[in-house]
Amino acid sequence: xxxxxxxxxxxxxxxxxxxxxxFLPPIGDPNSAPNQxxxxxxxxxxxxxxxxxxxxxxTLADYRGFDTLWETSVMFVSGLxxxxxxxxxxxxxxxxxxxxxxxxxxKREE
Amino acid sequence: MxxxxxxxxxxxxxxxxxxxxxxxxxxxxxxxxxxxGEYSPGGGFQAGALVAVGIVLVxxxxxxxxxxFNVSGPMAVVCAGVGTFIYAGTGxxxxxxxxxxxxxxxxxxxxxxxxxxxxxxxxxxxxGVTVCVMMTIINIMDAIxxxxxxxxxxxxxxxxxxx
Numbered sequence: 008x009x010x011x012x013x014x015x016x017x018x019x020x021x022x023x024x025x026x027x028x029x030f031l032p033p034i035g036d037p038n039s040a041p042n043q044x045x046x047x048x049x050x051x052x053x054x055x056x057x058x059x060x061x062x063x064x065x066t067l068a069d070y071r072g073f074d075t076l077w078e079t080s081v082m083f084v085s086g087l088x089x090x091x092x093x094x095x096x097x098x099x100x101x102x103x104x105x106x107x108x109x110x111x112x113x114k115r116e117e
Numbered sequence: 118m119x120x121x122x123x124x125x126x127x128x129x130x131x132x133x134x135x136x137x138x139x140x141x142x143x144x145x146x147x148x149x150x151x152x153x154g155e156y157s158p159g160g161g162f163q164a165g166a167l168v169a170v171g172i173v174l175v176x177x178x179x180x181x182x183x184x185x186f187n188v189s190g191p192m193a194v195v196c197a198g199v200g201t202f203i204y205a206g207t208g209x210x211x212x213x214x215x216x217x218x219x220x221x222x223x224x225x226x227x228x229x230x231x232x233x234x235x236x237x238x239x240x241x242x243x244x245g246v247t248v249c250v251m252m253t254i255i256n257i258m259d260a261i262x263x264x265x266x267x268x269x270x271x272x273x274x275x276x277x278x279x280x
Contacts, residue, residue, distance in 0.1 A: 057221075058232025059239065061156055068160070068239045072219035076204050079161075079246050083201045086253030087194065093260035097267075 136178045143171035147247075154243045161243035165250025172251070173258055189259045193252050200249030207241045 032039035053065040067075055147167030154160020172188070188196065208219040216223025221238025222231050 056235075057239075058230070058235040059156070064154065064157070064160065064239065068154075068242055069219075069221065069235060072208075072242065075242070075246070076208065076219070079201055079204055079249050083197055083249050083253060086197065086256055090194070090256045090260045093257070093264055 132178050136174070140171050140174050140178075143167055143174065147171060151243060151247050152240070154239065160239075161246025162250055164243070165247040166254065168247065169251040169254035172255060176258070188252070188255060193255050193259060197249050197252035197256060200245050200247070200252060203245030203248065204242050205245075207238060207245065211238070 036042065049062060049066055049070060053062045053070075054060065057065040057069040059065045059069065144167075147164045147170075150157070150160060150167060151164035154164065207221075207224075210225060211220045211223045212218060214223035214225035219238075219242075221235045224234050224238055226234065226237060228234050228237070
């Protein structure tokens, strides 16, 4: 039941995200909102504002530092998830299943 | 005696040579990318991946318990969290310095030029990113190795029961 619900939810969210791309401006469109205000400002002021000679670094680490913070957090959490799945599951045939009681940590401590 | 320990072989010509050529250059190159990150695009993520590759190579060549960089288990998980915390801590430092979150110009450090403060802030967050990426990769490798060990133990147990 949980698996069916998860599948439906994931499909719906993916479809929603794919549908939203219709409203994005085309790549390289000079009339889109970010290309009219934000990008020229970054190109003109990145050197004085951040002291970094590289606009990519200035944008990534300084103007958009908050975004990179959560990028790092997402990487940490996804790595932790992969770690936990690998540590706490066992391979049955070609499926990866959660570990059963006798193989888990509770028995091993005794 | 220290010189002797460096000259000792680990196991075979190929392993020795690859260890002595690949590992130091990978680590030094990772550190270079980290400290040069302010001037080049990217920085933290690539540096973390490179340093992690260096440590993974060390562990693959020298074996599990007695390798040079023995960070594994709970300590590695904690270190990955500490990396993320360094990043967020930089943001809080700028708040204590009287600025906005991640506003590097307000870092409470006695430096006069705004550009120097920004360079320092970018370096700090990139150190955080590097530690996080490095430790995450090592964590995943640890988990895979642990699984392999478990499977091997199971096979040994099964063989023992059969015979």
